[in-house]
Amino acid sequence: xxxxxxxxxxxxxxxxxxxxxxxxxxxxxxxxxxxxxxxxxxxxxxxxxxxxxxxxxxxxxxxxxxxxxxxxxxxxxxxxxxxxxxxxxxxxxxxxxxxxxxxxxxxxxxxxxxxxxxxxxxxxxxxxxxxxxxxxxxxxxxxxxxxxxxxxxxxxxxxxxxxxxxxxxxxxxxxxxxx
Ligand code: IMP
Ligand code: MG
Numbered sequence: 001x002x003x004x005x006x007x008x009x010x011x012x013x014x015x016x017x018x019x020x021x022x023x024x025x026x027x028x029x030x031x032x033x034x035x036x037x038x039x040x041x042x043x044x045x046x047x048x049x050x051x052x053x054x055x056x057x058x059x060x061x062x063x064x065x066x067x068x069x070x071x072x073x074x075x076x077x078x079x080x081x082x083x084x085x086x087x088x089x090x091x092x093x094x095x096x097x098x099x100x101x102x103x104x105x106x107x108x109x110x111x112x113x114x115x116x117x118x119x120x121x122x123x124x125x126x127x128x129x130x131x132x133x134x135x136x137x138x139x140x141x142x143x144x145x146x147x148x149x150x151x152x153x154x155x156x157x158x159x160x161x162x163x164x165x166x167x168x169x170x171x172x173x174x175x176x177x178x179x
Contacts (some may be wrong), residue, residue: 006170017124020054021126022051022144035059035093036089037051038096040064040109047144063085064081064085068105083145089114091094091120095125096110097124099127100130101134102134104136124139129147140156
């Protein structure tokens with residue numbers, strides 16, 4: 001399927017620098033508050049860990065996972081909780097951390113879910129943003145990199161559950177994608 005080397009769209013160095021900047025901004029913005037980070041599995045596992053490690057602010061950390069029944073590379077509107085948060089978020093200042101906001105359907109669903117669980121405030125932090133494909137209005141408070149409409153892999157992002165382990169962002173060319 002993938003032949004040869006992976007083309008590098010965003011280098012590991014660039015990623016770590018940007019994550020450091022985001023961590024600093026978030027640490028400043030939440031100074032004096034009890035920050036509760038909720039990472040979205042599985043895509044945001046690398047980003048959540050790097051962001052959390054680089055923050056200069058004590059915070060609590062939890063994870064959530066949702067399943068989308070979309071086919072191939074598109075997101076479906078029917079989402080289901082795959083793994084719930086382990087601690088209540090009621091009254092907490094939650095930062096929802098995801099790998100990418102594409103149509104916005106997933107993030108929108110998660111924000112709504114955490115609102116119903118009575119989080120005090122909810123902000124979102126997404127490593128990548130594909131604004132061209134947005135279908136659901138969703139607040140994007142912190143963004144790593146805006147990207148154009150290409151299917152990307154690496155740094156947690158998968159294609160059919162593979163390539164999450166790459167420490168950089170790469171892409172699949174249309175010929176390499178089996179739809
Ligand atoms: P949305 O609901 O359309 O915003 O999509 C969110 C989810 O779709 C992300 O959390 C990813 O898991 C997946 N996704 C969207 N675009 C890409 C991509 O380019 N590469 C890998 N996964 C993607
Ligand atoms: Mg995914």
